[in-house]
Amino acid sequence: SQQGEEDPQALSIQEGENATMNCSYKTSINNLQWYRQNSGRGLVHLILIRSNEREKHSGRLRVTLDTSKKSSSLLITASRAADTASYFCATVPLLMKTSYDKVIFGPGTSLSVIP
C-alpha cells in the first residue's frame, strides 16, 4: 500500500467555502509536501512542512502535521474557481538505506470549486 494517501478522493465545494484535504502515511517521515496539479499540467509545489513543525501558512493555505497520528491536512480558505485542481501529498520517509530519500506521492484529491 502507498506511503501517503489523500482523503477524500474527490471534493466539490462552492466558491467562497473552505476546502480541507487530508493525507495519512504509514512510516516516520523527514518532511511532507503538498503539490497542486491543474488538469494536463505538471505539478506545482505548494508547501513543505518538516517533521518538527506542526503548522505552516502560505497565503490562503494552511497545512498541519500530526506526526503522532501520521497525518496532515491542507486547508484552502475562501476557495476560488481557480483552485480547481488535483492536490497531492508527498512524503519523504526517514531512515532510507540508500543515499536517495525517496519522495512518495499519494493518489491525490480532486477538488472542484463551483462558481
Next chain:
Amino acid sequence: SQTIHQWPATLVQPVGSPLSLECTVEGTSNPNLYWYRQAAGRGLQLLFYSVGIGQISSEVPQNLSASRPQDRQFILSSKKLLLSDSGFYLCAWSPGRAGTDTQYFGPGTRLTVL
C-alpha cells in the same frame, strides 16, 4: 530563475516503435533529476532518478531506460513501446540532497501508444 522544459508535449506512437522524451533544466547546476509516470486520475510513479551525469537509478524494472548525457539534460527512452507505456510523463528536478527538497516539475508529455 530556474526553468524546466519537456518535449514533445504530446506524442502518439504505434506499439513497437522507439521513444525518446527529453527534459532540460536551465538556471541551476548539478540538479537531481527525475522521471515520473502518471496514469489517468492517479498519483505519480517514480521511474528513474539521477544525482549526476551518467548516474541513473531505476525504481521500477520495465520497458524504459533513462540517460543523462549532460548535467541538465535527462532523456527517457524505449526501444519498443508497449500499450501499457501510455500515460503522462513528468520530468522534475530538485536541488540539494536528492529527494528531501521541493521538486520542480516540467509541463509533462502525454504519450499515447496505439
